[in-house]
Amino acid sequence: MKFIIKIGKFIDSVFEKFALVSLVGLVLIVTTQVMTRKLFNFVFFWSEEVTLLLLAWFALMAIAIGFRENIHLGIDSFTNLFSKIFNKVLDKIISLSIFAFGLYLVVQGWDFTVLMFDSTLPATKLPSSVTYIAMPITGVMICGYAVLQLFNINTTRHKDIEEGM
Amino acid sequence: MDTNTIAIIILISSFILLILLRFPIALTLIISSLVTVIYLGVPWAVIGQQMTQGMNSFSLLAIPFFILTGQIMSEGGLAHRIVNLARLLVGRVRGGLAMVNSVASLFFGNISGSAVADVSSVGSVMIPMMKKQGYEADYSVGVTIASAIQGVVVPPSHNLVLYSLAAGGVSIASLFMAGIVPGVIMLIALMTTAYIIARKRGYQKAEPVPKAEIGSVLLHGILSLSPAVIILGGILSGWFTATESGALACLYSFILAFGIYRDAPLRSLGKILIRTLRTVSMVFFLIAASAAFGWILAYLQVPAMVTDLFLSVSDNPLVILLIINILLLLLGAPMDMAPMILIMTPILLPVVTSFGMDPVHFGIVLILNAGIGLITPPVGTVLFVGCAIGKVSIQQGTKAMLPFFYALLIVLLIITYIPEVVMWLPNMLAK
Amino acid sequence: ACGNKESSEPTAGSESEKAEYTFRLADNQPADYPTVIGDKKFAELVNERTDGRIKIEVFPSAQLGDEKSVLEQVQLGAIDFTRINASPLAEFNDQFSALNLPYVFDSDEHLWNFLEGEAGKKLLTDLEQSKMRGLAYYDSGSRNFYSTKPLKSIEDLEGQKIRVQQSKINIDLLDALGASATPMPYGEVFSALQTGIIDGAENNLPSLDSSNHYEEAKSIIMDHHQRIPEVLLMSKATWDKLSDEDKEIIQQAATDSVVTQKEAWAKLEQESEKKLKEAGVEFIEVEDITPWKEATKTVLDKYGKDYQEVLDAIDEARP
Ligand code: NA
Ligand code: NA
Numbered sequence: 001m002k003f004i005i006k007i008g009k010f011i012d013s014v015f016e017k018f019a020l021v022s023l024v025g026l027v028l029i030v031t032t033q034v035m036t037r038k039l040f041n042f043v044f045f046w047s048e049e050v051t052l053l054l055l056a057w058f059a060l061m062a063i064a065i066g067f068r069e070n071i072h073l074g075i076d077s078f079t080n081l082f083s084k085i086f087n088k089v090l091d092k093i094i095s096l097s098i099f100a101f102g103l104y105l106v107v108q109g110w111d112f113t114v115l116m117f118d119s120t121l122p123a124t125k126l127p128s129s130v131t132y133i134a135m136p137i138t139g140v141m142i143c144g145y146a147v148l149q150l151f152n153i154n155t156t157r158h159k160d161i162e163e164g165m
Numbered sequence: 166m167d168t169n170t171i172a173i174i175i176l177i178s179s180f181i182l183l184i185l186l187r188f189p190i191a192l193t194l195i196i197s198s199l200v201t202v203i204y205l206g207v208p209w210a211v212i213g214q215q216m217t218q219g220m221n222s223f224s225l226l227a228i229p230f231f232i233l234t235g236q237i238m239s240e241g242g243l244a245h246r247i248v249n250l251a252r253l254l255v256g257r258v259r260g261g262l263a264m265v266n267s268v269a270s271l272f273f274g275n276i277s278g279s280a281v282a283d284v285s286s287v288g289s290v291m292i293p294m295m296k297k298q299g300y301e302a303d304y305s306v307g308v309t310i311a312s313a314i315q316g317v318v319v320p321p322s323h324n325l326v327l328y329s330l331a332a333g334g335v336s337i338a339s340l341f342m343a344g345i346v347p348g349v350i351m352l353i354a355l356m357t358t359a360y361i362i363a364r365k366r367g368y369q370k371a372e373p374v375p376k377a378e379i380g381s382v383l384l385h386g387i388l389s390l391s392p393a394v395i396i397l398g399g400i401l402s403g404w405f406t407a408t409e410s411g412a413l414a415c416l417y418s419f420i421l422a423f424g425i426y427r428d429a430p431l432r433s434l435g436k437i438l439i440r441t442l443r444t445v446s447m448v449f450f451l452i453a454a455s456a457a458f459g460w461i462l463a464y465l466q467v468p469a470m471v472t473d474l475f476l477s478v479s480d481n482p483l484v485i486l487l488i489i490n491i492l493l494l495l496l497g498a499p500m501d502m503a504p505m506i507l508i509m510t511p512i513l514l515p516v517v518t519s520f521g522m523d524p525v526h527f528g529i530v531l532i533l534n535a536g537i538g539l540i541t542p543p544v545g546t547v548l549f550v551g552c553a554i555g556k557v558s559i560q561q562g563t564k565a566m567l568p569f570f571y572a573l574l575i576v577l578l579i580i581t582y583i584p585e586v587v588m589w590l591p592n593m594l595a596k
Numbered sequence: 597a598c599g600n601k602e603s604s605e606p607t608a609g610s611e612s613e614k615a616e617y618t619f620r621l622a623d624n625q626p627a628d629y630p631t632v633i634g635d636k637k638f639a640e641l642v643n644e645r646t647d648g649r650i651k652i653e654v655f656p657s658a659q660l661g662d663e664k665s666v667l668e669q670v671q672l673g674a675i676d677f678t679r680i681n682a683s684p685l686a687e688f689n690d691q692f693s694a695l696n697l698p699y700v701f702d703s704d705e706h707l708w709n710f711l712e713g714e715a716g717k718k719l720l721t722d723l724e725q726s727k728m729r730g731l732a733y734y735d736s737g738s739r740n741f742y743s744t745k746p747l748k749s750i751e752d753l754e755g756q757k758i759r760v761q762q763s764k765i766n767i768d769l770l771d772a773l774g775a776s777a778t779p780m781p782y783g784e785v786f787s788a789l790q791t792g793i794i795d796g797a798e799n800n801l802p803s804l805d806s807s808n809h810y811e812e813a814k815s816i817i818m819d820h821h822q823r824i825p826e827v828l829l830m831s832k833a834t835w836d837k838l839s840d841e842d843k844e845i846i847q848q849a850a851t852d853s854v855v856t857q858k859e860a861w862a863k864l865e866q867e868s869e870k871k872l873k874e875a876g877v878e879f880i881e882v883e884d885i886t887p888w889k890e891a892t893k894t895v896l897d898k899y900g901k902d903y904q905e906v907l908d909a910i911d912e913a914r915p
Contacts, residue, residue, distance in 0.1 A: 020438045023229060023445075030226065030412035034405060041757070043779055045764065052221055058229075059220040059449045066446030074187035075499050077543045094188055101192060104199070108213040115671065118726060119687050122763065128687070131221075135213060158439055208833075211674035218665040223781070333658065334783070403787035463659045464620070464675075 008144070012068070012157075015141055019061035022054050029054070049123040056131045060138040067098055068145045068155045095150040102142030109135025168205065173465050176201040190504050191454035198457045207464075212457045219456025220449060223408055224337065225330060228448060230411025231323040233441045234392050234418050238273070239286030240429050240437050241422020243389035247272045248290050250386025253374045255356075260363020261371030262298055263308045266291045267355045270312035271319060271348065272390055284313040284547050285554065292555045300368055303565035306555035308359055310540050310547045310562070311569030315355070317502065317536040318529060319348030321396040324502060324536075326407055327448070328528045331455070331510035335524045337407045338400050339591040343525045347533065347580045347587060354572040362568060392418040401594070448503050455507035468515045475516045482520040486581055489513060490534060497538020501546060505535040526587045529580060537573050540566050615842075618651045619834065621677035622666045624658040630864050631679045631826050632656045634734050634857025638828065641849035650842065652677065671727040673833030679734065682827050688726040691719055694903035694910065697896055698769050698821045699889045704738075705915050707823045715909030720827070727832045731850035734826035735861040742804055742816040743796030744789055748880055750887050752817075759785050759797040765899055769821065772892040782807075789813055805868040810877050817880045819888055828853070 033047045066072050074094075079087055109132060116128035148155050179197040184190065199212050238244055251269035258264045270287050288309040295305040317324045320341035329335045374382055392414040399405035399413065423431055462468060475485050497505060509531065517527045539547040542563055552562035580587050621639060623632050632654065639652035660666055660675060663684060669675045686692040694700065701707040710716050711733045720730025741747060743756055754774035760766035762779040770777035778794050788794045789812035796813055798821070804810050828850050835843065873879065882888065900907050 019442060020435075023233070023438060023441065026226060027230065027233070027412050027415045030230075030409055031416050034409045034413060037780075038404075041776065041778065045762065045767070045779075048223060048762065051226065052223065055226055056217060056220055059225075059445075059453065060217075062442050062446040063450040063453065065442060066450055069443060069446070071443055071447050072189035072191055072450055074189050074193070075184060075544055076187045077499065078185045079187045090186060094186075097188065097192060097196065101195060104209070105213065108210045112210055112213060112217075115727070116668075122684075122687060132217065135217065158443070207674050208672045210672050211669055214665070214668050214672060214674070215661070218661060218668070221664075336783070403784065403791060406781065406784065460660065463655070466653075 012141075015061065016065060016157075019058055019065060022058040022061070026051060026054055026058065046124050049121055053121075053126075053131055057134045060134045061141075064138040064141040064145070067142050069158060070156055092150060095146050099143055099146035099150070102139045102144075102146055105139030105142065106136045107139075109133070109139055169465055172201050172205055173467060173470075175204055176461060176465070189450075190501075191450040194451075194454035194458040194508075198454075198461045201461055201465075205464075211460070215457040215460045216453040219453045222330060224326060224334075224406070225452065227326045227337075227407040227411045228323045229441060229445045230408065230415050231321060231326070231396070232444050232448075233437070234396075234411065234414040235283075235286075236437045236441050237415065237418040237422050238389070238392060240433055241418065242426050242428030243392070243418065243422060244269075244273055244286040245290045246382075246385040246389040248287065249374070249382045250390070252371060253379060253382050253386070256371035257373060258360065259370055260300075260359055260368040262291070262295045262300060263304070263359035263363055263368070264356055265371060266295070266305075266308050267312040267315070267352055267359065270309070271315045271352050272393075273316065283316045284310055284551050287313070288551055288554045292551075296555075298369070298371065301366070302555050302557050303561045304362065304366070306551045306557055306562050307565030307567075307569055308355075309555070310551035310566055311355055311358075311573065313547050313551070314533075314536040314540060314573065315348055315351050317539075318344045318351065318533050320344045321393060321400070321407075321410075322532075323448075324506060324532050325528065327452070327503060327506050328510060328532060330452070331459075331507050332514055332524050332528060335528060336591075338403065339525045339594065340528055341397065341400055342590040342594050343529050343587045345590055347529055347576065350579060350586065351573065351576050354576050355569060358568050358572045388421065392421070451503045451507055455504070458508065459511045462511060468512055471512050472516045472519050476519065480520075482517075482522070483582065485516065485520065486522075486530075489517070490530070490577065490581060493531065493534035494537065494541075497534055498541050499544050500535075500538060501544065502535045502539060505538060506531065523584070523588060525591055526584050529587050530577070533573070533577050533580060537570065537577065540570065614646075614649055615839070616649050618653065619676035620660070621652050621654045621679070622658075622660040622669070622675055623654065623656050623679045624663055624666070625656060625679075627656040629656070630857055630860035631734055631736075633860040634828070634853050635677075635679055637856040638849050638853035641852055642846055645845045645849060646842070650845075667728075667829075670829055670831045673727075673831045676831050676834040677731075678829050679826055680829060681736065681824060682733075683824050685723065685730075685827060688728075689719065689722050691722065691903055691906050693765070693899065694906035695824050696763070696765050696822065697899060697903075697907075698765075698892050699819075699885060700896070700907065700910050701820075701823045702885065702914060704823070706910075706913060707825070708733075709915050710910050710913035711825060713909070713913050715906060715913070719906070723829070724832055729830045729832050729835050731828045731830055731847060732854050734828060734854065734857045736824060736826045737800040737802070737861065737865055738818075738820035739798050739800055739822040739824070740816055740818045740820060741796055741798045742809065742813040742877075744792075744813050745795050745815065746878075747796070747815040747817040749817075750819075750891060756795040757793070759788065759794045765895065768895045768898065769892055772895050773888075774891075785809060786812070800865075801868040801872065802864050804877075805871055810872050810875055814876055815878050815880070816872070817882060819882045819885070821888070821892075 029047055029051050033043055037043050079090060112135065113129040113132045116132055119128045120126065121128055145155050176197050179200050180193055183193040183196060195212060199209065202209060202212060248265065248269045251265040251272060255261065255264040255268050269291065270283060273283060273287050292305045292309055296302055316322060322344065325340040325344060326337055329337045329340055395414045395417055396410040399410035400407050405413065422429065479485055493509065514524060514527060518524060539545055542548065542559060548559065548562055548566065552559055621635050623635050625631050635654045639654055642650050642652055661669065663680050666675065666678045667680060667684065670678050682692055682695050686696065723730050741753065741758060745756060746752060756775045757778050758770055758775045759780055760770060760777050767777040780788060785797050786807065786809055789809060797809060838846065
């Protein structure tokens with residue numbers, strides 16, 4: 001069991017690091033693009049395309065991590081009027097819906113990846129699928145977080161880092 | 166009933182039901198879109214496709230860049246240098262620290278667009294300072310949160326970028342120009358309100374900045390403001406796109422904070438990146454989900470119906486604008502900034518353009534409305550954070566915020582009904 | 597997808613129970629643009645010829661998404677029709693790239709001879725592998741260079757900084773003409789012309805008009821370097837569920853709508869030309885295309901070999 005937890009945490013850390021590195025990468029690529037354009041009047045032909053690709057990956061990964069960190073909140077003014085049990089059941093239903101959403105990303109994302117395999121991105125000539133394959137991958141992560149939350153396991157890893165505080 | 170009407174009912178009722186059951190807003194948008202799409206027999210995959218498409222935009226990238234710059238500025242000690250500058254400029258007025266607070270908020274300007282980051286960075290410097298000087302806690306909180314709202318309208322602001330995307334590519338440069346005059350009016354309104362209360366309660370001027378320090382306060386204040394200047398200058402001069410300016414500002418504020426000031430150790434970069442990731446996560450999920458929701462709205466031709474509905478109520482633009490403002494203020498109570506912009510823009514923009522309102526003008530009106538929503542209960546993120554920092558209850562905070570809230574309402578009416586206030590600068594730019 | 601729940605699959609032979617459909621057609625241009633006028637004509641013809649059984653709702657102004665997004669929706673079968681430029685179709689069927697090559701068509705007549713011939717039609721039907729079906733070509737005129745500096749002959753392009761769409765062919769084309777290609781987003785071109793970051797750009801006449809670039813760029817040389825048509829496309833998923841009779845009606849209506857679209861295009865092009873001339877834009881007609889062809893032969897040689905069959909067909913279509 002301990003071993004499984006270790007592996008899970010490792011995968012999760014790699015996933016998060018990849019997202020953070022993408023963000024830094026995006027800053028660097030765009031800065032390079034500005035520099036080459038302003039100083040040498042040329043732009044690497046792949047830069048905009050790679051930027052968009054990295055952005056799609058970064059965005060999807062950020063969304064998945066948001067589920068882990070419980071960032072995607074709802075409005076609880078109405079549900080506060082109800083009993084604790086009602087809210088506990090509701091928590092489970094919400095976790096199940098998050099799982100279903102993750103599953104949707106896996107299934108449809110995979111279909112889409114296959115569908116787009118034949119078409120190419122204009123500059124790099126990579127298959128268009130490289131964008132869409134981020135969907136099933138983040139889908140798997142979201143499913144994982146949802147299952148843990150379903151079993152009342154706290155998935156937040158950055159409790160200490162409140163936004164801007 | 167025809168298929169379209171039933172589909173619209175399914176879409177709206179599932180949305181309301183899930184929102185009431187505290188489902189995350191973005192997830193609600195996706196689930197109600199999915200249910201509708203299934204009912205219509207449209208392939209499910211289109212929702213995923215729209216989500217990905219929603220994030221496939223170069224201008225969207227400006228948002229994480231602005232947020233990251235804002236985080237570096239507050240973590241790296243740039244925020245308190247800006248406060249010092251504001252103290253130098255307006256500290257000697259009665260109730261000086263309140264003025265400092267307003268000006269610092271305007272300067273810090275919420276590049277991040279997350280007014281929450283603004284209130285917590287400026288607020289965590291200002292509120293304790295004000296309390297120490299004998300200002301009541303509730304007043305300190307009221308001034309801080311109202312001032313933070315300036316940042317959403319005053320450029321650079323990631324919310325304006327968000328609106329530009331939601332409105333189908335309204336010029337970011339024009340929006341930034343358009344935010345300047347309303348920002349100044351807001352500052353005047355807030356400072357006047359703060360001054361009146363300060364007189365009534367007998368608050369004093371702030372301690373003067375020692376003569377010997379004036380030079381360095383000026384220098385570092387201006388240096389700390391320069392990331393915002395890069396973004397603004399770059400965009401308004403047409404030299405850089407918003408995204409490019411954002412990337413440059415990230416790099417520049419990084420060098421300033423970690424190369425020159427070194428208030429924070431380099432390892433705090435991890436914390437900065439994760440905080441950025443958290444805010445971006447929320448905003449991006451909303452963008453992706455709103456893209457899917459917006460698509461199904463367009464597919465069902467809802468915006469056209471809403472326009473017809475408004476025009477059937479009244480054909481007087483002034484009346485329609487009043488209704489829209491009231492609607493937005495009511496929606497702003499429970500809704501946060503980003504969902505408000507992303508959900509309401511595709512629905513309301515066709516209404517106002519039908520009587521010739523400029524999308525740039527409407528953008529500023531919408532965003533000020535959404536900004537006011539941030540300080541109104543029951544869901545007011547800025548209000549909550551401000552109260553947490555100032556250690557006052559939500560009730561106290563709300564009461565203290567009220568005079569400023571009224572001041573902001575007056576500003577809202579001015580910018581709604583006097584288009585020149587908003588459009589004067591962007592029209593100059595166009596010429 | 598059909599937006600009509602009550603519609604049933606057509607049952608073979610029973611004429612009285614023909615399927616009813618409501619389809620959606622997406623266009624990224626505004627409602628009065630020639631392509632949308634063509635779309636509407638197509639919808640009207642289909643509606644007429646099926647006695648209202650098949651309705652096609654036209655969604656102009658990119659309401660359902662930009663070009664790329666709408667194309668994916670058509671592939672998925674989420675929407676049924678779209679009108680898009682032929683150029684991005686090269687990402688699905690690379691033979692379309694031949695149409696992007698410079699100076700391959702001598703005249704409009706040459707272009708339409710090719711498009712309406714067998715090879716032109718084959719390009720459309722070959723899109724079936726990508727889950728879509730081309731129905732007809734629409735007119736989009738030709739692209740020409742314009743500049744803030746005088747452009748009287750091919751030599752004038754030398755050393756000028758010209759904005760092009762980001763593609764290798766375009767960049768090499770500008771290199772071959774001795775100009776310097778400056779890719780940048782379309783929305784930034786106007787201010788870049790103002791500040792002198794670029795000297796010029798290239799586009800068709802209505803776009804030069806609507807973008808207001810002519811306020812800065814007062815010189816246009818009509819070299820017609822590219823004539824890239826528009827395409828009316830259909831989702832293969834939608835196509836496959838139609839009866840043979842409906843397929844024929846739709847194909848014929850698409851073909852018949854071309855006349856209306858071309859008229860609308862010609863009218864708009866004339867209006868733009870008139871307006872541009874009144875605004876003081878100087879037009880230079882290129883009488884002899886030979887020096888342009890010779891200067892850019894390297895581009896054709898470099899990229900043409902992959903599409904030799906299409907290029908041969910283009911040559912044969914020369915009137
Ligand atoms: Na701002
Ligand atoms: Na609120």
